[in-house]
Amino acid sequence: xxxxxxxxxxxxxxxxxxxxxxxxxxxxxxxxxxxxxxxxxxxxxxxxxxxxxxxxxxxxxxxxxxxxxxxxxxxxxxxxxxxxxxxxxxxxxxxxxxxxxxxxxxxxxxxxxxxxxxxxxxxxxxxxxxxxxxxxxxxxxxxxxxxxxxxxxxxxxxxxxxxxxxxxxxxxxxxxxxxxxxxxxxxxxxxxxxxxxxxxxxxxxxxxxxxxxxxxxxxxxxxxxxxxxxxxxxxxxxxxxxxxxxxxxxxxxxxxxxxxxxxxxxxxxxxxxxxxxxxxxxxxxxxxxxxxxxxxxxxxxxxxxxxxxxxxxxxxxxxxxxxxxxxxxxxxxxxxxxxxxxxxxxxxxxxxxxxxxxxxxxxxxxxxxxxxxxxxxxxxxxxxxxxxxxxxxxxxxxxxxxxxxxxxxxxxxxxxxxxxxxxxxxxxxxxxxxxxxxxxxxxxxxxxxxxxxxxxxxxxxxxxxxxxxxxxxxxxxxxxxxxxxxxxxxxxxxxxxxxxxxxxxxxxxxxxxxxxxxxxxxxxxxxxxxxxxxxxxxxxxxxxxxxxxxxxxxxxxxxxxxxxxxxxxxxxxxxxxxxxxxxxxxxxxxxxxxxxxxxxxxxxxxxxxxxxxxxxxxxxxxxxxxxxxxxxxxxxxxxxxxxxxxxxxxxxxxxxxxxxxxxxxxxxxxxxxxxxxxxxxxxxxxxxxxxxxxxxxxxxxxxxxxxxxxxxxxxxxxxxxxxxxxxxxxxxxxxxxxxxxxxxxxxxxxxxxxxx
Amino acid sequence: xxxxxxxxxxxxxxxxxxxxxxxxxxxxxxxxxxxxxxxxxxxxxxxxxxxxxxxxxxxxxxxxxxxxxxxxxxxxxxxxxxxxxxxxxxxxxxxxxxxxxxxxxxxxxxxxxxxxxxxxxxxxxxxxxxxxxxxxxxxxxxxxxxxxxxxxxxxxxxxxxxx
Numbered sequence: 025x026x027x028x029x030x031x032x033x034x035x036x037x038x039x040x041x042x043x044x045x046x047x048x049x050x051x052x053x054x055x056x057x058x059x060x061x062x063x064x065x066x067x068x069x070x071x072x073x074x075x076x077x078x079x080x081x082x083x084x085x086x087x088x089x090x091x092x093x094x095x096x097x098x099x100x101x102x103x104x105x106x107x108x109x110x111x112x113x114x115x116x117x118x119x120x121x122x123x124x125x126x127x128x129x130x131x132x133x134x135x136x137x138x139x140x141x142x143x144x145x146x147x148x149x150x151x152x153x154x155x156x157x158x159x160x161x162x163x164x165x166x167x168x169x170x171x172x173x174x175x176x177x178x179x180x181x182x183x184x185x186x187x188x189x190x191x192x193x194x195x196x197x198x199x200x201x202x203x204x205x206x207x208x209x210x211x212x213x214x215x216x217x218x219x220x221x222x223x224x225x226x227x228x229x230x231x232x233x234x235x236x237x238x239x240x241x242x243x244x245x246x247x248x249x250x251x252x253x254x255x256x257x258x259x260x261x262x263x264x265x266x267x268x269x270x271x272x273x274x275x276x277x278x279x280x281x282x283x284x285x286x287x288x289x290x291x292x293x294x295x296x297x298x299x300x301x302x303x304x305x306x307x308x309x310x311x312x313x314x315x316x317x318x319x320x321x322x323x324x325x326x327x328x329x330x331x332x333x334x335x336x337x338x339x340x341x342x343x344x345x346x347x348x349x350x351x352x353x354x355x356x357x358x359x360x361x362x363x364x365x366x367x368x369x370x371x372x373x374x375x376x377x378x379x380x381x382x383x384x385x386x387x388x389x390x391x392x393x394x395x396x397x398x399x400x401x402x403x404x405x406x407x408x409x410x411x412x413x414x415x416x417x418x419x420x421x422x423x424x425x426x427x428x429x430x431x432x433x434x435x436x437x438x439x440x441x442x443x444x445x446x447x448x449x450x451x452x453x454x455x456x457x458x459x460x461x462x463x464x465x466x467x468x469x470x471x472x473x474x475x476x477x478x479x480x481x482x483x484x485x486x487x488x489x490x491x492x493x494x495x496x497x498x499x500x501x502x503x504x505x506x507x508x509x510x511x512x513x514x515x516x517x518x519x520x521x522x523x524x525x526x527x528x529x530x531x532x533x534x535x536x537x538x539x540x541x542x543x544x545x546x547x548x549x550x551x552x553x554x555x556x557x558x559x560x561x562x563x564x565x566x567x568x569x570x571x572x573x574x575x576x577x578x579x580x581x582x583x584x585x586x587x588x589x590x591x592x593x594x595x596x597x598x599x600x601x602x603x604x605x606x607x608x609x610x611x612x613x614x615x616x617x618x619x620x621x622x623x624x625x626x627x628x629x630x631x632x633x634x635x636x637x638x639x640x641x642x643x644x645x646x647x648x649x650x651x652x653x654x655x656x657x658x659x660x661x662x663x664x665x666x667x668x669x670x671x672x673x674x675x676x677x678x679x680x681x682x683x684x685x686x687x688x689x690x691x692x693x694x695x696x697x698x699x700x701x702x703x704x705x706x707x708x709x710x711x712x713x714x715x716x717x718x719x720x721x722x723x724x725x726x727x728x729x730x731x732x733x734x735x736x737x738x739x740x741x742x743x744x745x746x747x748x749x750x751x752x753x754x755x756x757x758x759x760x761x762x763x764x765x766x767x768x769x770x771x772x773x774x775x776x777x778x779x780x
Numbered sequence: 781x782x783x784x785x786x787x788x789x790x791x792x793x794x795x796x797x798x799x800x801x802x803x804x805x806x807x808x809x810x811x812x813x814x815x816x817x818x819x820x821x822x823x824x825x826x827x828x829x830x831x832x833x834x835x836x837x838x839x840x841x842x843x844x845x846x847x848x849x850x851x852x853x854x855x856x857x858x859x860x861x862x863x864x865x866x867x868x869x870x871x872x873x874x875x876x877x878x879x880x881x882x883x884x885x886x887x888x889x890x891x892x893x894x895x896x897x898x899x900x901x902x903x904x905x906x907x908x909x910x911x912x913x914x915x916x917x918x919x920x921x922x923x924x925x926x927x928x929x930x931x932x933x934x935x936x937x938x939x940x941x942x943x
Contacts, residue, residue, distance in 0.1 A: 106878025106915055234874060239860040241879030242867045242886065244814030244853065251813040259808075303808055304800040377818050377826055377914045378880040426816075427878030427915045459819040675874055679920070683877050686916030709823040709912060717908040720918040 062526065062562050064143035064399045065503040073216045076155025077101065081139035082213040084167075087160040088117070090205035094189045096121060096128050098157060101141025102149040103132045103400065103422040104237060107680060107740050109149045111235045112672035116154050119229035120161030120221060122185040123201065133400035133422040140401040143501065145430070145562060146530065147639050147738020150672060154736045162218040168204050175199065187227045223670070223732035230732070232675040237424070249396050249423035250381045254452035257383070258287055259303040261310035262440045262455060263296040264509075265318035267464035267704035268559040269326075272296070275313040283309050290447045293515025297444050299453065310458070320702040327371060327471055327557045329699045332765035335368040335471045339494040344551035347525060349534050356487035356544035359479030363581045367476070367574040369766045370696035371558055372469040373712055378426025380433035380466070381456040384445035391418045391445065395438040396425025402503050403435060407442045410505035410514065429687070431501055431561035433457050433466040439508040460707040465509060468697055469563025470496040470556075472533060474574040478543070480586050486597060489543040493571060494551040495533025497523030500561040525552045526566075530636055536568035536745060539575050540637050541597040558699070564684075565744035568635060569691065572745025573752065573766070576631035580753040581762060590630055590753065591616055600634070602667050602729075603641050607632050609727050610643035610665035622757035625650055626660075629753025635742040640668040641729075642742035644685065646721070648754040655774030657755055659689065659721035664746070667729035668739040677739050678726040684743030685724055690715035692748040694767045783847055787812070788856030798844025803827045805843045806853060814854035814883040818912070825911030828884035829853050835891040835910075854883040857890060865935075866890055869928035870921075877915030885911050889925045898929060 067080035074082055081087070081101075089097040098117040104110040110130055118125040131137055133144070141152050165185065172191040173180040182194045190198045223230075240247040265272050277289055280298060285305030290297040298313065300306035328334035383394040391413055395403045404420040407413065420438075428434055441455040457465075472495045481487040500523055505511030511518035526532040534550040563569075583593045591611050598604050610630065611617070619628040630645040646662040664681050671677045694713060698705035706712035748766070756762045761776040784793045785802075787810060794809055801820075806812045806829070815838045818826030822837040829838045830852040858864030863871060866886050876882045885908065892899055892907040899907070904925050913921065 106876075106880075108877075234871065235876075238871060238874060238876050238879065239863070241876050241882055242854070242870050243858060243860045243863060244812055244855040244883060245860055246813055247879065248813070250816065253808075253811060302800075303804045304797065375914050376880075377824060377878075377912060378816060379818075424878075426880035429914070456817060459821060679874060679877060679917070682919055683916035686918055687914065690916070708821055709819060714912060714914065715916075715918075716912065717905045717918055717922070720905075720916075720922075724919045 062143050062145040062499060062501060064145070064402050064501045065405055066142040067140045071213065074214055075159050075216065077139060077141045077152045078156045078159055078214050084160050084163055084212055084214055085210035086139050087157055088164050088210060090164070090201050092202045092206050094127060094200055094202040096123060097131060098128055099131045099138040100153045100157065101133050101139040101401070102144045102153040103398065104424050105144060105398065106427040108235050108673065108676040109144070110237055111233055112150065112676055113154060113157055114236065115228045115231070115233055115672050116158050117161050119226055120158050121165055122187050122221065122227070123189045124187065125228050125233060127189060135401055135404045135420045143399045143402070145398050147635060147741045149738070150736035151738055154672065158220065159218060160214055162220050163214045164210060166218045167208055168201055171204050171208055172199050229672055230670065230674065233673055235676065247424065248378070249383065249394050249425055250378060250456065252383055252394060252423060254383065254385065257452040257454050258299050258301060258448065259306045260297050260299045260441065260444045260453050260455040261306040262457070262461070263298065263310050263313045264461060264465060266460070266707065270318045270320040270703055272313065272316040272318050275316040277313070280309045280312055283312070288448055290444050292443065293517065294513035295443060295510055297440065299444060299448055324555065324557055326699045326701070329705070331370045331696050331767065332368055335370055336366065336473050338557060339471065339473050339553060342553040342555050344494065344553055347534065347550040347552055349528060349548035349550050350538045350546055352546045354544050356485070357481035357483065359487050360482050361582065361585050362477065362479040363578065363585060364477040365578060365581060365764055366473060367570060367577060367764045368473040369471060369570040369573070371471045371560070372563055372691055372695050373463060373697055373706060374429050374432040374466060374469070374563060375712065375714055376426045376428055376432050376462065379457040379459055379462040380437040381425060381454070382438040382441035383452055383454045384441035385452040386445040386449045389417055391442055393418070393420045393438050393442050394423045395420055395434060396423060396428070397434040397438055398428065398431065399435065399501060402501065403438045406435065406439050406502050406505055406508055406511070410439055410508070410511050410518070411442060411446050430469065430563040431467050433462050435502045435507070436465065436509045439510040443510050463707045463712060464704055467500060467559045467561035470498055470533070470560040472567060472570045474570060476574055476578045478578050478582055480582055484586055484588055484593070484596070486543040486582070488545040489539065490547045491537050491574065492549050492551060493533055493537050493567065494553060495567055496553050496556045496560050497525055498532035498560070498562050498566040499524060499526045523554050523556060525550065529638055531567060533567040535566045535571060535636055536633055537571040538637060540600060540603060540634050541594070542599055543597060565635070565741040568633065568741065568745045569688070569748055572631065572633040573748040576633070576746065576749030577752050577764065580629065580756060584756070594632060603632065603634055606641040606665045606667050606729060607643045609729060610645050610663050613665065613725060613727050614645035614663040616645060620647065622760070625652065625758060627754050627756070627758025629750045629755070629757050631746040631749035631753060633742070633745045635738065639738040640666055640742040642666045642681065642746050644743065644746040644750040646750050646754050648751070648758055650755065650758045650773065652777055652780050655770035655772070655777065657693065657768070657770070657773065658719070659751070661723045662721045663725045663727070664743060665727040665729065666739060666742060667731060667737070669731050669734035669737040671728050672736070674728045677728050680740050681726045681743045682724050684741065685747045686715065686720055688744045688747035689751060692751055692766050692768055694769055696767055783843055785843060785846055785851060786849070787851045788853060794843070796843060799842050801839050802829070802841040802843050802846055802851070803838040806838060812853050812855050816880055816883065818881070825888060826881050826884045828887040828911065830887055830891055833891065833894055835888045854886050857886065865931055866893070866924070866928045869931055870924040873920050873924040873927055875917055875920035875924040877917050881911060881913045885913070885921050889928070893928060893932070897932060901926070
């Protein structure tokens, strides 16, 4: 079997191999477009005056269809990832059409049916799709009212709706939406100023509708791609070495070919898979093939194992391109107190509970791929290039998977399944990765480091602030065959595209490195590291996790040094009124003023960020208790406050923030991918432990700010950074020990506390 | 080779390799979606079912070993139209995000409630320790289990007052 080229040799191939470069360039041209703010191939803006994704898809019938019986179908290019977007978008559509949510059917990303809205990522779905559907629905309601008004011979503004799918004339006559819609063409462009319903009239938006996807999930209904069973479906397993960059030397194909139930061995270049009638047969065949020895090219070396200095050593050895993020200078008094610190985060796994899965079928020259990727349209682009099929012959359809929290194996497994399906035409191929493949081959959340230096003046004002961040690109979303493993394993291989930074204001490694606070003389630089020692891509919140951790830890370090209250130093430097209100709301609900003060064992901390400085505002306060014997930290209680504009579904927002808080506690307190010389060493839940029930907080409370009618702000990632910093700050308050290197593990805390 | 297993009260005779993990038989032969493949190692609990009332990892249990034993999956507790007590409680608490772990969570909780109808919070946490959730839905899962306990008490007291 051909060895898989290492990352470095793939890059050499890129520079040396003009033939292959031409393949990769076309998709790369899209890579910096909208795409949900996280890379991906975003759609082209054709109507800049419209709102949300109407900018790229302005036609009303692309979003909304009303049948004669009054059933309404709404189309979105975004997908359900467990974040509750399906229910939220139904609520948005129902509100602006003024119909009951039960008559709305929502179709999520499908390359033949829905608008291309780029990735479902970056907490963009409410901003992009929610705003588009809201305005499209307002347009449709306006057209329906105008048509009914013509029918009745009354002014359009006198036609009203009552939430039941009927239009009303002043004299009491009514017409159903279905009847009126039958006379209209919705193949018209939206106008930017269709009147929106008044928040005081809302019937559906802002209500706590139960999520429409939950009943099936609780009862064994068909809820996931994993649950699809197509006629004649075969089961496949892909066969790879233990982790990215390895290859199996001489897998025993002969024995496997004779194993009962094995239908086919698919081997093309470095790609190897087995197909069987039964899932267990495919797994047994895969296990047999995996007994082969593996090898890995020694270059580039994997990240040093461990955290803190190991992360710093790895990152500082890589060539950097310096990108200025923020530079301000203004007169300020002399510094009386300066703090300098380094903060780090190790490589983190997405850790989806369900390993990635896809189904593909190649029938009559058309490839259909069911995928739980965040980029359904990107899956089509990848498969088109990988298999050399015309775009109209590749159909990608989203079906829900396990939570992904960024780019896990979803895109890779979709491409794998398509390669296999092409080799076994006719029958649907179901491929699920194994647990160790998800840990070993998915792109990780990048390891990162920051160095901060900040100074307080005599009046407790911050007179200077510098923040340098080192990071790999978080934006390696596949938009062509080089972005997926099967492409890298093809013969000849599609090279891994060179990583690119996402420019501010969204940023990637630089995300949230620009403080929202008003500090004098602020200098922020992004040391962008394009060479990736480990395969990495987007993990929920990207660089905001470490950048917010760094900023908010530093604020507490300054506050401690100067004897200022942590809430006061934040409010003193914050002019944004909504930010102040969120901090105050969290503090009030937490009882910040009367909190127990650090006593060696118990302590409290808080932190704040506005995600990307343009998404949701989130403040977190928590109380911890530290076991000084073991270093174990328990969060007794946590309070978060969030302002996401008009909440579509406040309970959905609370669910997201509760989850963000618990997940970030897990990342921050215990997670680090381990490495040995030639492979990743985290391959299961014992070598990559995450938070379990014994370690979750005593209580978590989320305050959702009421912002009637305010524009939607993405919520899902807002809690990651503030939670991380609040934990570090609470531990410092409790013990006097400042931990700056994640994970803030019991071992590390115990070592810092010393003997009891 | 034929194996007969009893799932949610019904017998199924299957022509299957007895070493096949129960998980794949449930999913692929009986077309039950509840038990999920998560790790195949008994580390995450997404595949949890009850065998003779006890929680078990179906990913590690060979189907040949469970002939004649009572297997219960989340489908055996109720349906979307007629949800069981725990399913009602999870729905009421909206205790799911991606939900991939949830059927396993419910089956583990069911095993606790079957032997201890009134567990306290510490007992619930200790019992649920085996099962992983990555979305961070833990607080809601705990609330849902507590709600099921309260619901059952309410149901019982309602029955008690009935003549």
